Amino acid sequence: MKIASLIPACRRTTVLLPLYLSRVAAGFPSPADDYLDGGLDLNEHLIEHPAATYFARAEGDSMIELGIFTGDLLIVDRAVQAVDGDVVVVAIDGQLTIKVLDLAHSRLLPANKLYQPIEISAESQVDIEGVVIHAVHHLKGASR
Amino acid sequence: MIGLCDMRSFYCACEKVFRPDIRDRGVVVTSNNDGVVVALDDRAKAAGIKKFEPYFKQRQLIKRAGVLTFSSNYELYGEVSARIMATLAELVPNGIEVYSIDECFVDFSAVPRTELKAYAAMLRDTIWQQQGIKMGVSIAPTKTLAKLGQCATKQFPQIEGVCVLEHEPQWQWLAARVDISETWGIGRKLTRKLNARGMSTVADLSEMAKADARTLQGITLVRTVRELQGEPCIDRDCQPQPKQNIISSRSFGQKQTCLQPLQEAVSHYAVRAGVKLRAQSSLCFRLSAWIQTSAHDAKPYADELSVSLPGGTADSRELSRVAVALVGKLYRPGYKYAKAGVMLQDIRPEQFAQQDLLAPRSENAARLMKVVDGVNQRFGSGAIKLARQGGESGFAMKRAMKSPSYLTRWREIPRIRLG
Numbered sequence: 001m002k003i004a005s006l007i008p009a010c011r012r013t014t015v016l017l018p019l020y021l022s023r024v025a026a027g028f029p030s031p032a033d034d035y036l037d038g039g040l041d042l043n044e045h046l047i048e049h050p051a052a053t054y055f056a057r058a059e060g061d062s063m064i065e066l067g068i069f070t071g072d073l074l075i076v077d078r079a080v081q082a083v084d085g086d087v088v089v090v091a092i093d094g095q096l097t098i099k100v101l102d103l104a105h106s107r108l109l110p111a112n113k114l115y116q117p118i119e120i121s122a123e124s125q126v127d128i129e130g131v132v133i134h135a136v137h138h139l140k141g142a143s144r
Numbered sequence: 145m146i147g148l149c150d151m152r153s154f155y156c157a158c159e160k161v162f163r164p165d166i167r168d169r170g171v172v173v174t175s176n177n178d179g180v181v182v183a184l185d186d187r188a189k190a191a192g193i194k195k196f197e198p199y200f201k202q203r204q205l206i207k208r209a210g211v212l213t214f215s216s217n218y219e220l221y222g223e224v225s226a227r228i229m230a231t232l233a234e235l236v237p238n239g240i241e242v243y244s245i246d247e248c249f250v251d252f253s254a255v256p257r258t259e260l261k262a263y264a265a266m267l268r269d270t271i272w273q274q275q276g277i278k279m280g281v282s283i284a285p286t287k288t289l290a291k292l293g294q295c296a297t298k299q300f301p302q303i304e305g306v307c308v309l310e311h312e313p314q315w316q317w318l319a320a321r322v323d324i325s326e327t328w329g330i331g332r333k334l335t336r337k338l339n340a341r342g343m344s345t346v347a348d349l350s351e352m353a354k355a356d357a358r359t360l361q362g363i364t365l366v367r368t369v370r371e372l373q374g375e376p377c378i379d380r381d382c383q384p385q386p387k388q389n390i391i392s393s394r395s396f397g398q399k400q401t402c403l404q405p406l407q408e409a410v411s412h413y414a415v416r417a418g419v420k421l422r423a424q425s426s427l428c429f430r431l432s433a434w435i436q437t438s439a440h441d442a443k444p445y446a447d448e449l450s451v452s453l454p455g456g457t458a459d460s461r462e463l464s465r466v467a468v469a470l471v472g473k474l475y476r477p478g479y480k481y482a483k484a485g486v487m488l489q490d491i492r493p494e495q496f497a498q499q500d501l502l503a504p505r506s507e508n509a510a511r512l513m514k515v516v517d518g519v520n521q522r523f524g525s526g527a528i529k530l531a532r533q534g535g536e537s538g539f540a541m542k543r544a545m546k547s548p549s550y551l552t553r554w555r556e557i558p559r560i561r562l563g
Contacts, residue, residue: 054557062562096162097563127164
């Protein structure tokens with residue numbers, strides 16, 4: 001066995017404004033250089049636990065009343081503790097799906113009136129595979 | 145106290161993270177080009193499938209047993225591993241020492257003895273919840289004993305994956321029940337020698353006279369014996385030494401008969417070797433390249449050429465140019481080539497390397513390579529490459545049964561059905 005080198009796990013990519021606006025040595029320094037904040041990193045806003053977060057693609061309409069549509073990008077965090085009312089990824093009988101957690105009534109709820117709640121019985125195998133903390137919905141041209 | 149965290153059947157477990165439908169099934173993972181079985185889980189083992197045996201010989205058995213086969217998905221395993229290591233590093237007070245893709249040592253000296261078990265269980269639960277991977281944690285006064293403790297976490301389900309060896313009677317009890325070949329650092333050859341001296345368990349080895357150990361295998365075996373007696377003598381950080389040789393070689397997905405794909409392949413290997421060379425801040429002073437048919441080919445051929453590189457280099461362009469030229473000399477038409485390779489030799493740390501007055505190294509080349517490595521690290525290996533490396537079509541590996549790169553490619557992230 002050898003020590004393997006690993007890629008760093010930090011998920012924080014940096015899509016930032018350039019830190020130094022004026023790099024041309026001969027030019028007049030930009031008066032704004034002194035006021036740079038370093039830019040905004042969207043990852044910082046959307047992802048709290050980079051090493052425990054994965055992305056998934058939504059397919060289907062059972063969660064539309066909570067604003068999750070087909071094709072949306074889901075940001076799923078496995079490090080936060082799921083509580084009732086959270087939107088969770090669950091494995092039910094070997095299939096991944098997304099429901100609202102309602103442990104108080106031993107149920108998993110859809111967010112679409114056309115679907116029925118799922119009762120969690122003693123013999124059904126239900127595993128929580130993370131909490132959906134954001135859904136990224138693409139809007140360009142949505143109303144065309 | 146030092147701990148060892150070991151991921152259970154790691155490659156197979158990674159395949160199940162996003163596949164709840166196969167969590168009750170046995171899984172095997174095959175090597176590059178699907179040649180041999182490189183990983184298998186307990187269910188596959190129970191079915192009689194063997195590690196490192198050819199895949200094609202076991203295909204019937206695998207099928208009959210209902211065991212699933214995956215081509216190795218190193219993008220996935222590497223990412224899951226990096227996430228696990230990052231998670232552990234954040235949880236423990238003194239950092240971790242990554243030992244392999246699925247193991248790391250943890251310094252537990254800051255944790256009170258009475259809390260070791262609960263602490264280890266917490267680490268195990270966290271990795272299970274956040275990464276979906278089962279982990280065994282063993283804690284002992286030395287690395288070699290921690291490694292021994294892993295045997296207990298695998299053998300005795302009632303300890304729930306956590307083994308703390310605090311007192312001598314505890315590790316002696318376990319050592320008497322574990323085969324000597326399971327000892328950390330004891331290979332197959334040494335096992336045979338020790339067996340010949342009548343030693344069969346780890347306990348036998350721990351009682352070996354140090355003078356005998358020294359005669360048989362030198363200081364490394366003495367260290368192992370002392371570690372088994374509870375005396376730490378293997379450093380916290382056994383960092384890898386700069387490699388003496390860097391080899392980059394692969395079997396082709398399909399046999400090649402023309403020169404061009406061979407040259408593209410070795411160019412690609414030379415570039416890859418160059419990345420490793422630069423990562424350890426070294427230069428190489430000699431390069432060799434080889435091409436070969438399969439050893440079982442009706443018309444076999446294999447040859448190798450090497451050339452010295454005065455002044456040393458770590459420039460991928462130079463390495464690739466030399467490798468391609470060598471293959472041009474090695475190539476004979478009329479053979480079905482199965483494999484090619486490049487080896488960088490005579491590797492020396494950059495800071496000690498003498499400049500060659502006749503062929504000074506270029507500062508620009510070093511800067512260019514730094515930029516190329518940076519881009520490839522960020523955008524994926526191969527984002528920038530030499531034209532000579534070609535399109536990778538013919539010689540790229542066969543990974544016919546590979547699962548999606550769930551965590552590293554946008555197109556392959558898991559799809560979840562909302563029904």
